[in-house]
Amino acid sequence: MSDSAHTLATSTGLDSRKLAIWTFIGSECLFFASLISNYLVQKPRSLVGPFAHEAWTDPASGQVFEPIIEIPLVTVGTALLLFSSLFIVLALNGAQRGNRKQLLGWLGATLACGIFFVGMQVYEFNHFVHKGLTLQQNLFGASFYVLTGFHGTHVTIGVIWLLTMFVLALRRQLPPERAVNLEIAALYWHFVDVVWIIIFPVVYLIK
């Protein structure tokens, strides 16, 4: 489609692109359900540590491994991801009303939150590896890295997508009649947020 402002009439009367992103999001729910199920099933089957919330002593070497999960940093990341959802609806509101300053400001804030979250996860993974939890160490490590890693990948894709929207807005190529392009990106971003709303308690808080 050469001009996203002109959409073809559909039998549903709805924008096909919005229906497509909602269908994609629906399929992603099942994808993350499989990863969360895998985590919940595999985590208690770990035979050796380190573990999420309990210390573990290696019987062979006598080395003590501290609990892996650290709540404070991930809570900050969670709060920022939640706030980024607020920021992007404010950016979308600006795009729909043709308020470029509002659009750029809140979209920039959303990007900053997203980049911080990805940075937090990179730091966290690095920290966990140094504490002895690798992908191959035990079933908790494997299922943890797969679940949170796939989520982090989704956040990274979202950051890249929003960055393209930011550049378009800077070039004045995101007028109100094309705000639906940002709305679709925002729907993806909110989905990434709601998945984390589930992952945060399941992985970090529930023992």
Next chain:
Amino acid sequence: MDAHSTAHEHGHPTPGTYAKIGLFLFILTALEVGLYEGTYGDHAGALGASLQPFFVPLLLALSAVKFALVAMYYMHLKNDSKLFSGVFVFPIIIAAVIIVGLVILQAYHWAFSTGG
């Protein structure tokens, strides 16, 4: 299409409403972490022990409220077409059934294999 979109936009919440929901989501997250600290934290004590049976249900309830608020207001499902809601909610129901089903099966398998 334009008229349809405009009609939807009129139903969207105002920035003030978005901010209130954002604040509420933040409070709910603080409650989740507070609940964790109150139940399992270093200073949990007797109250923490009494909270333990309710910890997981309370945490899941708080998460469900946060999930619903983001979906309804930030993703605009409350005012948007019901078709979008259906396309989103139907897979969520299947997802929930998959997660609960697998966890129950795993618990049974664990109980039988350990003779419990």
